[in-house]
Amino acid sequence: MQKEVKEGPTRAVVAAVQLPGVSDTELQVSVNELRDLATTLGFEVVGTFIQKRDKFDTAAYLGIGKRHEMRRFVENAPESDDAPDSAPANSHPKRAAKGGLARAKEAAQAIADPETRRADVILVDHEISPSQARNLEIEVGCEVMDRTMVILEIFHRHASSRAARAQVEIARLAYLSPRLREAAKLAGSKGRQRSGTGGRGAGETHSELDRQKIRNRIAELQEEIAAMDVERKTQRARRQERQGIARVVLVGYTNAGKSTLMRALTGSDVLVANQLFATLDTTVRTLHPKTVPQILISDTVGFIKNLPHDLVASFKSTLEEALEASLLLHVVDAGDPGYERQLAVTEAVLAEISAQEVPRILVFNKIDAVGNGAGDGNGDVAAQAEREAALRERYPECIVMSARRPADVAKLHAAIRAFFQKGLVEEELFLPWSAQQLRGELFASCEVLEERAEEEGAHFRVRGEPSVLEGLRVQFGQVQ
Numbered sequence: 001m002q003k004e005v006k007e008g009p010t011r012a013v014v015a016a017v018q019l020p021g022v023s024d025t026e027l028q029v030s031v032n033e034l035r036d037l038a039t040t041l042g043f044e045v046v047g048t049f050i051q052k053r054d055k056f057d058t059a060a061y062l063g064i065g066k067r068h069e070m071r072r073f074v075e076n077a078p079e080s081d082d083a084p085d086s087a088p089a090n091s092h093p094k095r096a097a098k099g100g101l102a103r104a105k106e107a108a109q110a111i112a113d114p115e116t117r118r119a120d121v122i123l124v125d126h127e128i129s130p131s132q133a134r135n136l137e138i139e140v141g142c143e144v145m146d147r148t149m150v151i152l153e154i155f156h157r158h159a160s161s162r163a164a165r166a167q168v169e170i171a172r173l174a175y176l177s178p179r180l181r182e183a184a185k186l187a188g189s190k191g192r193q194r195s196g197t198g199g200r201g202a203g204e205t206h207s208e209l210d211r212q213k214i215r216n217r218i219a220e221l222q223e224e225i226a227a228m229d230v231e232r233k234t235q236r237a238r239r240q241e242r243q244g245i246a247r248v249v250l251v252g253y254t255n256a257g258k259s260t261l262m263r264a265l266t267g268s269d270v271l272v273a274n275q276l277f278a279t280l281d282t283t284v285r286t287l288h289p290k291t292v293p294q295i296l297i298s299d300t301v302g303f304i305k306n307l308p309h310d311l312v313a314s315f316k317s318t319l320e321e322a323l324e325a326s327l328l329l330h331v332v333d334a335g336d337p338g339y340e341r342q343l344a345v346t347e348a349v350l351a352e353i354s355a356q357e358v359p360r361i362l363v364f365n366k367i368d369a370v371g372n373g374a375g376d377g378n379g380d381v382a383a384q385a386e387r388e389a390a391l392r393e394r395y396p397e398c399i400v401m402s403a404r405r406p407a408d409v410a411k412l413h414a415a416i417r418a419f420f421q422k423g424l425v426e427e428e429l430f431l432p433w434s435a436q437q438l439r440g441e442l443f444a445s446c447e448v449l450e451e452r453a454e455e456e457g458a459h460f461r462v463r464g465e466p467s468v469l470e471g472l473r474v475q476f477g478q479v480q
């Protein structure tokens with residue numbers, strides 16, 4: 001049923017229903033985001049259709065008038081004043097030649113001619129049911145992808161590690177399964193119409209088999225992921241065993257600049273792209289310039305409004321990194337007019353994975369892009385000052401910055417260090433010459449402020465976490 005998305009520039013039309021209670025701005029932000037999602041998939045957005053309705057049309061999401069308007073657009077048909085909603089497909093030259101009401105009906109249900117049509121796919125800004133998608137597809141004459149499908153497709157394309165691929169495949173299969181049933185129903189009814197026989201269509205039997213296969217495949221993937229989780233947990237445990245290592249996790253809405261900050265803070269070369277969901281895998285690097293004790297930073301998958309539920313479930317193990325953090329850096333794109341919504345969505349996902357208790361620093365990034373539609377920096381300085389003042393007033397503890405300004409990155413670096421310094425204490429430790437093999441460990445797990453050599457060994461004045469210092473005292477044989 002679902003066709004593979006074609007290579008090359010696919011022309012997309014964005015369609016949204018504006019429900020009561022959704023403001024024009026909210027709708028605009030959401031539609032713009034869908035356009036960004038489309039661009040990330042390499043689509044060219046050629047049109048936008050918005051309809052105010054009390055609720056979604058049960059049969060096909062949009063009302064009949066809008067559906068026909070879209071059909072005319074897709075088919076590249078001239079606007080006709082006479083009965084615009086009657087049989088728009090009939091205005092196509094090839095089909096008009098045949099004429100007749102029956103033919104018109106049939107034509108209206110056919111896929112628009114790929115050679116002359118103006119759009120290849122309709123993107124719907126909500127998750128719609130399989131039958132709504134199917135009906136809309138038939139009426140507008142081209143493929144329909146809902147928001148969930150678009151997000152799944154991006155995840156599918158961006159997943160590179162074994163774990164991410166398995167997680168995305170589960171979510172896709174779960175999405176696909178009920179849609180297969182819908183396709184089978186359609187195939188079944190067509191079969192009955194054609195052959196005149198009653199009972200089950202051949203498609204339905206096939207689909208039953210397919211769905212069984214899907215269930216088996218999901219089970220297989222879940223086992224694979226469970227095995228990988230065991231491995232991941234061992235790795236994490238090993239990291240935690242290395243005493244005194246503090247963990248910071250970058251979280252936030254997709255495209256907020258998490259990977260850019262990761263690069264700036266660690267000097268690593270993780271992928272940065274002006275795309276949604278560029279990062280799907282967690283990467284871990286050391287804060288640079290190095291601190292003692294070391295601080296590890298992780299970059300994670302971004303969040304989005306209406307993140308498909310299966311994806312949240314699938315990525316739970318990845319997101320669990322956030323749960324084990326000593327500190328979360330919640331990154332928000334301050335240059336986005338919808339930044340408050342971004343913030344709320346991230347908070348909601350963090351709550352869903354029970355990470356709301358982890359201490360966090362709110363980082364408003366991209367302040368340089370405020371007042372600049374293109375988002376390439378050099379925005380309007382007055383607008384930036386105004387936004388910054390508003391953010392500081394509303395979120396007194398926040399950091400307002402641009403990842404593109406080294407001085408700002410240095411400030412963030414200092415804020416991270418300060419967070420970990422808060423709980424640190426200073427102490428004197430004595431390491432006898434006979435236990436010098438422990439010297440390396442001492443230097444790795446706490447900051448050595450002073451070292452004095454004496455006859456029996458060396459005295460150190462150190463700063464570190466109380467539990468780490470306690471551990472060192474035990475090792476050095478100095479438990480009181």
Ligand SMILES: Nc1nc2c(ncn2[C@@H]2O[C@H](COP(=O)(O)OP(=O)(O)OP(=O)(O)O)[C@@H](O)[C@H]2O)c(=O)[nH]1
Nearest residue numbers: 254255256257258259260273274277278279302403
């Ligand atoms: N103007 C401006 N652009 C920035 C800033 N920080 C990041 N960007 C740009 O924003 C885009 C997204 O950055 P990423 O770091 O990939 O964002 P991300 O949060 O990792 O996104 P996902 O991995 O998709 O969740 C890139 O084009 C960056 O160059 C900033 O402070 N100012």
Ligand SMILES: [Mg+2]
Nearest residue numbers: 258259278279
């Ligand atoms: Mg990223």
